[in-house]
Amino acid sequence: MAARKRGTHEDGHLQDGTGSKVSRTGGRHVAALVLARGGSKGIPLKNIKLLAGVPLIGWVLRAALDSEMFDSVWVSTDDDEIEKVAKCWGAKVHRRSPEVSKDITSSVETIQEFLRKNPEVDIVCHIQATSPCLHPSHLQEALKKILEDGFDSVFSVVRRHQFRWKEVKKGSNECTTPFNIDPRRRPRRQDWDGELYENGSFYISSKELIMKEGSSQGGKVAYYEMEAEHSVDIDVDIDWPVAEQRILRYGYFGRGVSLMFCKVSGCLTDGRVLLSINGQDMVSVHSKDLAGIKKLQKDDVEVVLLTSRDDAVTESLTTKLKTLTGCEVMAVGEEPLQEVQAVMEKKKLDWKDVAYMGNDPTDARCLSLAGLSAVPADVPVEAAKYTCLLGGGAGAVGEFAEHVLLQKETAKCQMKQDRIDRLNF
Template sequence: MSASGDLKKRPCPGIEDVQDSQTTKKRLNEDGKKRHIAALILARGGSKGIPLKNIKLLAGVPLLGWVVRAAIDSQVFDSVWVSTDHDEIEKVAKACGAQVHRRSPEVSKDSSSSLETIQEFTRLNPDVDIIGNIQATSPCLHPHHLQEALELMTQKGHDSVFSVVRRHHFRWQEVKKGGGASTEALNLDPSRRPRRQDWAGELVENGSFYFASRQLINKGLLQGGKMAYYEMLPEYSVDIDVDIDWPVAEQRVLRYGYFGTDKLEAIKLLLCKVSGGLTDGQVYLTTGGEEMVSINTRDTTGIVMLQREGVEVMLLCSSETPVSSSLAERLSKRTGCELLQDVGPGQVDELMRRKGLAWKEVAYLGNDEVDVDCLNLAGLSGVPRDAPVVALNATKYVCHSPAGHGAVREFGEHILLLIKKAKSKMEQDHIRRDLF
């Protein structure tokens, strides 16, 4: 969806009409047609630092999924693309909602530059007028960053815009003399070292995105013409190159990442599968021929944690697995959770009508193909790490833990974390309204 839209009709022209007209003109190309603005995320399969890092799970979401979500929800792009040479990345990109540009081997080499890949995309997509090259390794990107940056091109007339972060680092240059090495200051006078509060710092590219016009790209440039920078705060300036960056990025994205437009603080119910969720799907036989299954106390603790925070938990079981049904009945009594049998989307709809809930207020932990519809519809959905691919592609969160070994506890903590994050944001917004 493009941010341009049609001109509003008013009974008589005023200054707002003039401003709308000027904005619309700036969004037209030389032929008078609306400019096509495309987001392009480069995700080659041959990453050397972290193999297939573009689809590695970061906080339960494939890495490129974070920026695809931000790009789509920004609603400023006419199309959102992932450029890749890898089958698995293509599958993940489509599951995240992006279109796929299958790049050629010529621009998929270790020596290939980003610009070469973008130029190939523009040659194959002649209708695209502005490219927003978004880096998959910037998981703390938010829709408003893209919206505000693009306005510099569509409303201010810039040819290129790129993201930066302000740093207060004193830099020194290595100087080799004879057989030794010394150094000299690059951006300070050592005899007059400024205090941080007295120094504006320097603007450094943070690699989150680069917007450029088609004409500029055809000239072999991503930055040029009438240029502008878009400054992002340090907490959103995250990049991932090597393994050591991963745990730091995961903690940062849990605190500052963009989790979508759903109001997660409204989640009131968790529907949790017993078989493949609370259990690992294995059935143990005793010497006497009795069937047994096991559960993890961490998972039952996770259920109690949710209940304490006002989130109701219901257990789902299948009549086809009598052992799990028997276990579910005992768990239901032990945890106070209502037990539902052979539940599908229709039964969940009826349940929600009875309770006065909407899908966005429901979290769903499933584990297989039968859960796909509910995983897609739920406001927040999760699956264990060892779930089949069809379930992995349908869910919004993939647990690090496998079924029966802490997945329910992990998903419960994820729900509570997002609820806390959403409530904190609401409080901050309330404070800002009071102040301004």
């Protein structure tokens, strides 16, 4: 799991401002668990399919981690690719057995196996991967009902204003009848409170309830009401474009990236080498790109420039690049993934905290994993989440910098809206 954020400790405690530790969970181990089986009848490998540029499970993992309410965050899966994505997004992985990986296996059976393998867990928050509009504040407020108010189980609901009628089987002479209205006195929406429906976003339960009663809802039960705009469920292909539009407007985009990797050749420059009469090799850097880098640095985004070890021209300009941009310049091999991850591990960052700009098929893995990623206009790498209007060396870096800063500002507004205190919560 990713390192805890400001003001927190890895042992699940918070500082109270005096240096003393205050337990958030009362000594109980609270785990978030996302069930992500490889097989999907509706959409193949649905759990890691890109949705608005992010793997589906990435949306809920980001919300769980940023809520800072969990001692551990897990993905239960039987699939190698899902395991890789889960780890990249900061989660631990429970490899479920074949016995609980069948089409007929219930969620409770899978959670029970997880609890047997992880006996230290006292409370489980089962988060559905197919609810990508989940926000940290939803989890924070729902967990308080168990941690502070003494409930044994809490689940998410949404309020709907829908009139329900009895189904009549085809060929039957039976007439339908209303379930929740009197047709002669149909209420106006504003005069009717509606009804609460499970929206399937999450179910929080004690270990005792799940293991002894075989249910995630029981004991002293409470619900947590989510807004309709955040109640998104994905089951079949037709749900995908609808969910994507909802996410772009109501999704949780995280706290914004704090580190950006950028290829020099083809991104910061146009890839051309200029030969002078006196034998010197030269490259050009656009003023818009330099301005964009400075804006990122001013907003506490560290920028690392990536050069190729095989590019002697760029190597000779490394010192000048450092002076010109104020960035660290790092030489990488043909496949930059491992070297980039080594930097992230040193800085204790997950992919969700990182932006990446590349211009080559060898960058595809980094572009896919990064929280934000981009390519110049003239580079068709499909793994990127953003394609610039400008080309490499012609302002593309500056354009992507503005995109990164816009996402950071969106994240700040969301955190304010969700009443998340970045320093003390």
